[in-house]
Amino acid sequence: MFRRHSIDVTSILLHDRPNLLAVLVHPPDHPGRIPPQGGQGGDHEIGKDVAAQYVEGWDWIAPIRDRNTGIWDEVSISVTGPVKIVDPHLVSSFFDNYKRVYLHTTIELVNKSAIVAECFLNIQVATEVEGNTCLVEHLQTQNLSLPAGAHVHYTFSEIFFYKPKLWWPNGMGKQYLYNVEITIEVKGFGESDLWSQPFGFRKIENHIDSATGGRLFKVNGEPIFIRGGNWILSDGLLRLSKKRYQADIKFHADMNFNMIRCWGGGLAERPDFYHYCDMYGILVWQEFWITGDVDGRGDPISNPDGPLDHDLFLLCARDTIKLLRNHPSLALWVGGNEQVPPEDVNSALKTYLKLHPYFENLNSDDISKRELFPVLKDPSQYLDGTRVYVQGSLWDGFADGKGDFTDGPYEIQNPEDFFKEDYYEYGFNPEVGSVGMPVAATIRATMPPEGWDIPLFIKLPDGYVQEAANPIWEYHKYIPYSKPEKKVHDQILLYGTPKDLDDFCLKAQLVNYIQYRALLEGWTSRMWSKYTGVLIWKTQNPWTGLRGQFYDHLHDQTAGFYGCRCAAEPIHVQLNLATYYIEVVNTTSGELSNVAIEASVWNLEGMCPYYEVSEKLTVPSKRTVPIFEMKYPKSKNAKPVYFLLLKLYNISDYGILSRNLYWLHLPGGDYKLLEPYRNKEVPLKITSQALIRGSTCEVQVRVVNTSKKPDSRSLLDKNILTKSSRTGDCDTTLLEPVPSANEKKQEMSLFQKIQRNFAKERSSLKVTAIGGTEYGVAFFLHFSVHDSKKDKKEGEDTRILPVHYSDNYFSLVPGEEMSITISFEILPGVNPHVTLHGWNYQGGHTLL
Numbered sequence: 001m002f003r004r005h006s007i008d009v010t011s012i013l014l015h016d017r018p019n020l021l022a023v024l025v026h027p028p029d030h031p032g033r034i035p036p037q038g039g040q041g042g043d044h045e046i047g048k049d050v051a052a053q054y055v056e057g058w059d060w061i062a063p064i065r066d067r068n069t070g071i072w073d074e075v076s077i078s079v080t081g082p083v084k085i086v087d088p089h090l091v092s093s094f095f096d097n098y099k100r101v102y103l104h105t106t107i108e109l110v111n112k113s114a115i116v117a118e119c120f121l122n123i124q125v126a127t128e129v130e131g132n133t134c135l136v137e138h139l140q141t142q143n144l145s146l147p148a149g150a151h152v153h154y155t156f157s158e159i160f161f162y163k164p165k166l167w168w169p170n171g172m173g174k175q176y177l178y179n180v181e182i183t184i185e186v187k188g189f190g191e192s193d194l195w196s197q198p199f200g201f202r203k204i205e206n207h208i209d210s211a212t213g214g215r216l217f218k219v220n221g222e223p224i225f226i227r228g229g230n231w232i233l234s235d236g237l238l239r240l241s242k243k244r245y246q247a248d249i250k251f252h253a254d255m256n257f258n259m260i261r262c263w264g265g266g267l268a269e270r271p272d273f274y275h276y277c278d279m280y281g282i283l284v285w286q287e288f289w290i291t292g293d294v295d296g297r298g299d300p301i302s303n304p305d306g307p308l309d310h311d312l313f314l315l316c317a318r319d320t321i322k323l324l325r326n327h328p329s330l331a332l333w334v335g336g337n338e339q340v341p342p343e344d345v346n347s348a349l350k351t352y353l354k355l356h357p358y359f360e361n362l363n364s365d366d367i368s369k370r371e372l373f374p375v376l377k378d379p380s381q382y383l384d385g386t387r388v389y390v391q392g393s394l395w396d397g398f399a400d401g402k403g404d405f406t407d408g409p410y411e412i413q414n415p416e417d418f419f420k421e422d423y424y425e426y427g428f429n430p431e432v433g434s435v436g437m438p439v440a441a442t443i444r445a446t447m448p449p450e451g452w453d454i455p456l457f458i459k460l461p462d463g464y465v466q467e468a469a470n471p472i473w474e475y476h477k478y479i480p481y482s483k484p485e486k487k488v489h490d491q492i493l494l495y496g497t498p499k500d501l502d503d504f505c506l507k508a509q510l511v512n513y514i515q516y517r518a519l520l521e522g523w524t525s526r527m528w529s530k531y532t533g534v535l536i537w538k539t540q541n542p543w544t545g546l547r548g549q550f551y552d553h554l555h556d557q558t559a560g561f562y563g564c565r566c567a568a569e570p571i572h573v574q575l576n577l578a579t580y581y582i583e584v585v586n587t588t589s590g591e592l593s594n595v596a597i598e599a600s601v602w603n604l605e606g607m608c609p610y611y612e613v614s615e616k617l618t619v620p621s622k623r624t625v626p627i628f629e630m631k632y633p634k635s636k637n638a639k640p641v642y643f644l645l646l647k648l649y650n651i652s653d654y655g656i657l658s659r660n661l662y663w664l665h666l667p668g669g670d671y672k673l674l675e676p677y678r679n680k681e682v683p684l685k686i687t688s689q690a691l692i693r694g695s696t697c698e699v700q701v702r703v704v705n706t707s708k709k710p711d712s713r714s715l716l717d718k719n720i721l722t723k724s725s726r727t728g729d730c731d732t733t734l735l736e737p738v739p740s741a742n743e744k745k746q747e748m749s750l751f752q753k754i755q756r757n758f759a760k761e762r763s764s765l766k767v768t769a770i771g772g773t774e775y776g777v778a779f780f781l782h783f784s785v786h787d788s789k790k791d792k793k794e795g796e797d798t799r800i801l802p803v804h805y806s807d808n809y810f811s812l813v814p815g816e817e818m819s820i821t822i823s824f825e826i827l828p829g830v831n832p833h834v835t836l837h838g839w840n841y842q843g844g845h846t847l848l
Contacts, residue, residue: 002050027066027067027069029048032044039299040291040298040299041058042057043300044298046294049307050307051289052233053291053294054233054265055067055068058265060547061477080192081190082111082112083110085182085194088195089107089380089381090104091380097221098166100160101161103158103201104158104379105180105380109150111147113148115148117145117186117187117192118143119186120143121142121156122142123138123182124180125159127176140159142154164201165201166201168202168281169281171570172219175278175279176201177198179197179198181194182194197326206331208396209427213427214531215390216397217532223622225524225533227256228260228282229252229259229536230261230263231269232265246276247802248276249273249276251555255561256564256565256570257282259284259331259535260283260285261430262284264289264290265337268286268288268316269324271324271327275327283331284330288334290306290337290340291336295339314348314352318383321352321383325384333384335391339403346391349391350391352383353387356377356385359387393430394407397427399429407431410548411433411480412434412515415577418523419518419522423522428534429534433536433537433538433548434479434536435548436560438549441556444501445554448472454498457493464487464489464490465493466480466484467480467482473546478547479548495670495671495675509782510663520534520563520567521575524585524624525574526624554799556799565807570588571648572648573646575646581627582597584648586620587622591619594652595650596613596614597646599614600645602643602776603639603642604642604673604776605776609635609637612628633666640673643661643777646660663779680776682776683706683770684703685706686845687704687765688767688834689764690848691763696823699834700819700820703818704816705817707774708814708815719819768845770845779839779840781809782836784799784834785835787799800830805822832848834847
């Protein structure tokens with residue numbers, strides 16, 4: 001399943017009439033059966049084949065009934081001359097602290113002709129300067145003769161670069177990509193073949209950290225604290241596309257993640273997946289097709305010898321390595337999920353992926369080039385030679401490093417537990433998961449009405465609650481929001497008993513946000529002192545599942561998405577939920593200086609009973625530093641439920657580096673006072689404007705809580721973000737107030753406005769006022785985009801998806817404002833409108 005096939009059909013093509021391609025497909029040799037109790041990988045029979053193992057079902061997906069029989073990857077026709085270029089390998093080596101860089105290139109050449117081919121071989125390296133203009137930085141030409149029928153490896157002379165622009169992971173810098181193009185011309189024929197690939201100059205190292213026992217990754221010499229997620233595949237039925245891959249990977253970058261683990265029961269991902277990881281700076285841990293459940297450690301007992309055909313497995317492995325090795329995002333090869341491959345397969349993979357001596361030495365950039373090349377074999381002549389191979393996901397710096405089942409847990413947690421010293425023992429957790437309920441619209445769009453019933457809440461003798469979900473939710477692998485056996489109260493019931501599906505899903509989003517923000521903040525609180533990284537199980541579902549996801553299969557984000565986005569900022573201010581100390585996280589390579597923290601508490605009456613500003617701070621690079629204790633809960637008249645707003649800012653210009661708002665209750669309490677808070681009418685003023693860029697619509701919105709501030713102590717209400725803060729936020733200069741006369745064009749759709757203004761690529765500004773006379777926090781605001789169809793059917797899902805929001809599920813204290821960018825693709829015939837909802841804005845308000 002995991003190898004490419006190339007068939008030369010030149011001699012059998014018909015030149016005078018159409019040609020027809022017929023493909024005979026077979027199901028897997030061992031499709032297996034699903035035991036009555038289900039199980040991880042069914043009866044595990046699929047593990048006897050070299051195939052994706054998830055198709056027999058798991059605790060997060062129902063079985064794929066035909067086991068995905070048929071052609072699943074791209075089928076294409078290519079035309080070449082007599083000589084073909086096959087699988088070039090690009091490798092970069094660095095010297096003098098990354099000032100001197102060499103590009104090493106080896107290619108395979110196949111002469112299909114019956115005569116000697118006199119060839120002119122060219123390699124050029126170019127950068128995009130502006131638009132479609134490219135600057136060719138290097139061009140090298142070689143002459144060579146290829147005997148008839150020859151299949152040879154050819155290594156170019158190294159190409160030297162001085163101070164090239166480096167490729168960095170998300171959150172560490174830009175993802176500079178050069179375009180490498182190789183062409184071969186044959187005398188008497190002309191251009192015979194062409195190959196091109198975006199390529200990033202970067203060096204990835206990793207080793208077991210002596211301080212934590214976790215695997216520590218470095219990119220271009222800089223340690224990187226890993227915060228990312230586990231990935232199954234884009235779609236369970238393998239309906240893969242560039243468009244879907246791009247949305248998937250951009251979502252991960254938007255969450256400020258820096259790594260994706262491609263789980264061993266899924267696929268060797270396709271080049272398009274890696275292309276977007278290259279573009280958005282997402283490191284990839286790629287596993288081969290082994291899982292503990294199916295390959296020797298499952299229940300029922302599974303086959304420990306892996307697939308029956310080890311030679312086929314290794315053939316696929318070699319081909320996959322060649323397919324993916326040029327991508328700068330590829331960081332690590334791993335033998336399998338919670339298992340090591342069979343001994344002979346594991347030994348072969350270690351041989352295939354043996355490091356070149358240059359990449360074995362952690363200080364190799366300090367070595368003179370003359371010490372390594374040309375005395376040693378050119379690194380591009382290795383199958384890979386640049387990336388570490390780890391035999392399994394629980395070995396060698398992951399979990400306990402010995403293969404014991406020490407990843408997890410996989411259920412709802414008390415948020416404060418993530419910060420406790422005894423929560424997780426080991427330095428790098430490859431899998432830790434929790435809940436993932438989507439929004440109510442997704443339930444209605446994917447399930448019949450009998451699937452809209454919310455769980456029953458069954459009170460147990462010990463006072464804890466057990467949820468009983470409907471059979472459809474059980475089929476879709478719903479994970480409850482309570483865990484009585486782990487002393488976790490139902491987190492949804494903390495807000496009061498939900499009355500219907502909409503209420504349940506909205507309260508679930510509150511829990512999703514808190515749960516995943518706390519997970520990442522808890523790990524980051526002990527960055528480098530105890531942990532080197534964490535990967536959440538999992539970021540998405542390849543079907544309409546109800547657990548472990550930050551966006552659903554229709555591409556609508558949960559609030560957990562934005563909890564992660566907040567917590568994984570490169571520079572971040574956070575509250576330690578175990579100690580109530582306010583901490584500053586600096587994952588960047590530079591020291592933070594001349595900064596301060598503003599902490600303010602807001603009660604449900606809209607008053608600010610607690611306000612504190614820190615002294616001037618200096619925060620070292622790659623450190624988490626506790627600053628001061630937030631003492632409001634210990635005060636005499638502390639309210640049972642309150643909001644805490646933290647802002648880290650530059651003292652020089654009041655630019656915001658990080659903003660983080662918590663809703664909290666006193667110890668032992670709950671959030672039930674938020675239920676009547678829904679009726680609090682807090683006024684908002686919203687300025688919006690739509691811009692068109694090709695087929696993409698970008699809506700820039702400024703939201704202001706216009707309720708009266710109790711005082712004017714804060715100078716940070718405008719939330720002016722600095723260049724060091726989150727990327728992608730809109731240019732607020734476009735949203736200056738406009739005369740009220742411009743507010744009257746209500747009947748014209750957004751799409752018509754965009755069409756009307758296509759020449760100048762900008763619609764008119766619109767100001768929307770949401771009335772209210774009360775003071776308070778505008779709580780849990782979230783946008784959605786819909787098609788305003790006139791012939792809408794009852795119950796029809798009108799959402800436009802995917803949509804990228806620079807932030808969502810946000811809250812504003814009195815007098816505060818926030819700028820948001822919303823972008824989505826406009827399809828022909830669609831009239832989009834943007835709607836704002838919120839905890840105390842239940843009906844929804846249309847902005848455009």
